[in-house]
Every structure is written in C-alpha cells, then in structure tokens.
Amino acid sequence: MGQRLAIIGGDAAGMSAAANARRRDPDLGIVAFERSGYTSFSACGIPYHVAGLVDESDDLIARSPDQHRANGIDVRIRHEVLAVDLARRELTVLDRNARRESTEPFDQLVVATGAHATPPPIPGVEATEPARTIDAAGRLRGQILRGGADAVVIGGGYIGLEMAEALVHRNLRVTLVDREPQLMTTLDADMAAHVQDAAEGQDIRVVLSAQVEEVLLDGDGRPRGVRTSDGDIAAEHVVMATGVRPATEVAEAAGLEIGESGALRVDDHQRCPGHDGVWAAGDCVESWHRLLERPVNLQLGTHANKQGRIAGVNATGGDLAFPGVLGTAISRICHREIARTGLSESEAEAAAIDVVATTVKTDTRAAYFPGSASMWVKLVAGREDRRLLGAQIVGSQTAGKRIDTLATCIWAGMTVDEIQWLDLAYAPPVSGVLDPVLVAARAAAKR
C-alpha cells in the first residue's frame, strides 16, 4: 500500500495542501476530513450572501467535494476528526451522518482545523449563532425573510461591520454594539472615526464602550433584544461577531505544541516542530510577523491559501518557506474601503517602537474627474531610521488597494524619503498627478 496523506479540515488551507500535494505526486493517497457539508468555501463572502448580493450559496464554493474527488482527493464531508494518535499514525473519525466512529491511518498529516467563533458567555447567547458557515448564513437569511424590523450586531470589527451593512441592505434598522471606545481596533482611533462616520451615514446606530450582558428572549426562546451596560436594545435579530480563536483542541490533545499566541506552533516550512511528517496551516496556526519579529495568529484566507500550499508542497518532498506576514487587511464597508498593513501607531507604541505618524487627506482621482472622492492615508514610520512601518487607508471606492503598494514598501524596508519618489501610475480617472501614496510619503518625509 502507498503513502497516505491525511488532512483535517476541508477549507482554504487544507484543500490548498491537498491540491498541491496531488499536483506533485499523482500516486499519493490523499484523504481530507471536513466537519461541514462543504469544501473550499469563502467565509469572507458570507456577509454578501446574507445581504443578498450573492444569492446562491454555491457561488461561495470555490471547489466542491466532487470537484476535489475528480482531482483524486478522497474528500469526506460531514466527518469530524475526534482524536489524533501521532505515535500510531491514526485518526479517530466520526461520520456525522452515520453516527459511526472509525480509525483512519496516515503517514503524513496536515492540520487545518481553522477557527471557532467566540461568543460571549452570557445568558441567552445559545439562541444566537455567528453567521460563519453557509448553513448558519442560510438560517439567518430565512429568519430575516420571516420578518422583524430591528437587528443588533455585537462586535465592531470588520465582520461585524460587514454584517451590519448586510442587514441594512435587508431593510432592517441596525444597531452595532462594541465594548471598545472605537470601531475596528485594527485601526488607530483617528482613522476608525472615519469608519464610524461611514457606518452612521448608512443609518447604522453605533453604540461604543458598551458591554453586552444578556441576550433577551421572548416566551418561545427567540431573541427579542440585548441587555447592555448602556441599556436594552430591542431587536428580533441578534448577530454575534465577537471574534474567533484558533481551533486547536484535537491537535493540542495529540501533543502538538501551542505557541504564545494561542495557536499551533509551526516553523517556516509549516512543520509542527518535533513531529516529522506533521504539518499545520491556516487559521489554526501562528504566523511570523515580519515587523514585530514574533509569531501572531491571524485568520485570513490569503495566508491559509499560501500556507496550505507550502504544507502540500513540503509534504511531497518540496522546500517552500513562508516568509511571514505584515498584517495586511482590507474591507469594503458602507461605501468605504478600509485597509491597513504593518503596525498601527498604537501597536508600535505597545511594542515600544518610537514612531512618527502622518495623515493626509487627498482625492481618489484627479480632483476634477467625475467620481473623485476623499480618502485618508496614515503612515507610521520609525523616528530614527525613517522606515515605513505601517499604513492605514480609509476612503471611497478604489482607495483601499493602494495598501498593497505600501505593504510592498514595508516588505522591502523602504524609508518614507525613498517612497515619495517611486514611479507610480498617474491618469486623471485613477489618481491625482501624485498618487495618494506619494502625497502621504512626501508629508511623512517632511515631518
């Protein structure tokens, strides 16, 4: 019998590992176990499915189980891995349909178990669910169609904001609650204020610095609102978007190491240290932060895709290394694009890095060009070495992807003095004569 690669988790990281291993080794046995009924689905697309912008849930599935099977990958959906025995190279697997347990052997293993939602441990929370899966999104869509005029979203990060906007799109009155004094804590407060303006401009009521204490239920056990430290909010629909944590239980019980970030420790080859032939990738692992020079846990499909590829290539004799992350992220919320990379001013402060921050307000296009609108760029640079360490953008459509240019500058170790002279593209429909990146760098260099 040939070698067998087992994969726990059938989403971005797991199926990227599977597909890359298959491409490199046509004879390898590859089996992937996935708890849900889906593979390779876009969790990032859930809010647009709830909004109705993407009506068919199938559209969120990049590659179905059958498509993976046609590629020679033995996908077992609705199969949950309960335990891993690293010494015996065996998995204990529950077939959730047949309610039957079995033992599955492996030679190599990729752990891609993703992340769990972390709803607050408050009374009534069991009557809500985070819309993180296609099934949960489908239930929320059904519930919205059955009626109700008010919704409350708990959590003001990008998923909370995207869900709030989706519910506005469904003609609901929406309140967004967060315990922090600002939305989007991945941004500095001054930039997050522009996001709040945009949300309020879409008629989302924003309640900050408020603890949610209880989900209020009606006589049938259905939500009728929430109790917060700032008073009660009536709403038929209560959506939790209070963040996630890496799903590491099975791996931890098997003896794999957990890092300081709370996620699975891996080396730059996605190897679990001390365990030959055991790899991990995606939301459940920690990733090297190139600026903080320590591992962090970030849940993003783009990292999952890259790390899964590395695990699949290396499990088949390859030699790829993951060079780390900068914390780049983008979201389009309430007609605003919101992007960040590297360190915010407050993150730099927390890491005791002495920085100078500069913010410019400029236009997305030539000022006279139809559709031109405002955008803000904030740059964070080292006070001594003048290197760019972080950037944040909030602005109208087309503003946000400029974060990629700034992320590339950080990656390359450029100073703001150098960045201001970069040869970036100009034409009136897409930028001013100096791109906002250059305007911001010039302002930062002058400081």
Add this chain to the structure above:
Amino acid sequence: MGQRLAIIGGDAAGMSAAANARRRDPDLGIVAFERSGYTSFSACGIPYHVAGLVDESDDLIARSPDQHRANGIDVRIRHEVLAVDLARRELTVLDRNARRESTEPFDQLVVATGAHATPPPIPGVEATEPARTIDAAGRLRGQILRGGADAVVIGGGYIGLEMAEALVHRNLRVTLVDREPQLMTTLDADMAAHVQDAAEGQDIRVVLSAQVEEVLLDGDGRPRGVRTSDGDIAAEHVVMATGVRPATEVAEAAGLEIGESGALRVDDHQRCPGHDGVWAAGDCVESWHRLLERPVNLQLGTHANKQGRIAGVNATGGDLAFPGVLGTAISRICHREIARTGLSESEAEAAAIDVVATTVKTDTRAAYFPGSASMWVKLVAGREDRRLLGAQIVGSQTAGKRIDTLATCIWAGMTVDEIQWLDLAYAPPVSGVLDPVLVAARAAAKR
C-alpha cells in the same frame, strides 16, 4: 535688488519649481513666463473635456495665474521667451498681447518648456490641430457641436485612444488609424490586442499598418477626411495624436546640452551640466531610466511635478535628487484600465536582456462578487536573476492601479519568487484570495 529666479513655462514642472522655491525663500523674486493664457493645467484631462465629462475648462486648471500671484509668483501669461543669454543672465521675452519684446534679467533659471506635438508633414495637415491645449480643445468642442457624423483620429497611442473614446462619447463614428501593426506600442502586441478588442467593442474602427498621406480638404479648406496607404477615410473631424517631442529650441540655441534622447540633459539634481544656477524639468528633459541605465525622454505630469519640485528646492539651496523612472503609465480607455511599468518583452529584447515573460488571466474581484471581470497581467523577469523587470496590465475597472505594487517590486529589485509571498490585501469586493499580482508572480516563479 534681491535675487531673481526666472521660469520658462507655467505648467506642472515650472509652477512646481516656483511654488517650492517660494515656500523655501519668501524673499526671492520669482517670475514665470507662459506662452498660453493658462498655468498649471492638466493636459491629461483634455480628452475628458472634449468628451464633455469635464465640462468646464477651468476645472482642468489646478492653479490659476491669479492664485500663483497671490502666492507671490509674478506670472506673465501670453509671454513667450524667444532667447536666453546665459552669459548676460537675460531673457528676451515677447508679450504676445502687446506684441512687444523686452529683456528680463535673472540670477537663476528653470527651463520647463514642455513638449511640442509632431503632426506628420503631409498636405492638408495645417487644417488640423492636436488637441493639446485648452484653447485647441475648446475649438474642437465647438467644431463637434457644429455638426458632422464622422471623425478620424491619427495615432493609436494612449492619447489617440482617449481622444477616439471622447469622440464616441460625442456620438461620432470614429476611425482610429496607426502606422504600426498594433495599438499602444508601449505594450507588447499580445497585451495590446486586448486594448484593440476593447476599442472595437466601443465601435471604434481600428485601421493598423496604415500610413496617413494627406488630409483631404473641402472647397472651404476644411477637412473632409484623410488619404491613407489603406484607402481614403471620410470624416469631418480629423484629430492628430501622433506624439510629441521635447521643446528644446530656445534652450539649445542658448547653448544648453541636448542628450542622446533628444531632450535637455540634466543631472540628478535637475541641473543643466556646466551652467551654474540653470535648471530644467518636465517634458523637455531626459530622465534616468533605472532599468535601462540610460536617460530617456518621457512626457508625464507626475515626473514633471517631481522634477519641478527638485529644481525649485535646489535653486533655493536645497539638496534633492531625482532617483529616476521605470516608465510607469496608466490609462483608462473604453472601459479598460491599461497600465505598464519597467520593460516590455520587446523592450528587453531590444536591450539584449534575456527575459522570461508570463501572462495570467484572472478576475478583478472574487469570481462570485458582483462586478468581477477579467484582467490580464503580464510579467517580464530576468531569466538568470529572476528579478521582475516589467509588468503590463489590461483589465476592467480597478485592475490597473495594481501596476503600482509591481512598480514598487521592480524599484526594490525583488525576484518573482519573493513577490509571490507578499502580504497583499484580500477581500471579495477588491480581489481574489490571491491578488492578481500574486497569481502572476506565482506563475512566473514556476516557469
């Protein structure tokens, strides 16, 4: 009497020099001579003014003569500098309104004379004019309003394409003629083919490999079409967009050096070599190409702005250096964004650089997201050192500005192997899980 800085040319380069000099030295006398009646106008905006997208010509003026005067700059519009005497530090200036010549002294000089259109020397060409100024654009607008159903544009570069699209916008039947076998020779032929598809999709008839031999005139001396090597084309409107050359006559007559590119030679401080206190900037100068490692002449507002700033800062005791260009450019034509940076495959070939080219077709957004559309990315990398040397993008709205990320990669000397792991931003409304830049770099790294 204090020091006096004279500037020849009141557009991007000249007025950027003036404004920066003024900021640094409040006591300096600054005089700027401009042939036309305008300062600081956006030549790049002319096609949108012709199209009617930007209706008021004043909107194309970033800063009027009076605004510059309020900033302490003595702007003389409709004044043409006829001669420069570098030994006596004097200009001979023609007041075009009063038809009077005078002599103007200077201590330092900035030459920012821009570029001339180069219409072909064919019979009848005097009945046409290139729409390069606000006055010429106004005449063309008037002529269109007076009637006519057909227009022909000579020249298939980005200005010719923008003008063709502008005339389609005015409900004219438009033919675009170029002597080359492809449009947009700044792109490789395979990428230019997508541009031709887009133009033809907008009902622009494209005639390639055709020499224009004569502008046909009616009895009143007005154009009635053109004669080409491919036959006659009837059209009431004939627009020349056959390129420009640096306007160096006055500077050359004064003894300033012309480089191999045909433009004024300057060092990296925008100094005219051998002439203390004489600076030049913008379309009339040559700029260091960072990859070709030789000077080139490129007419772009973004370079003019930067170089003018350097001249103005250095003329007032500063020390800024222009680090060169990559040949980055972008245009939005016929619902397509077209961008390029670095070397095309054919430019690399001409420079005897051994390269590998890779093209990917991908989506501007997550494939399932409303508005997602196709885009092509072509990368050109060194065969041996695997460094990125050039990139071209043709695609739907939002595709093009990704060229900035690729230009930054080239600037930093990155290999395609490194680029594929960059931490770029992902969210369904703005990209696939791997940005097209990463998809293209991954494909190039595999080659």
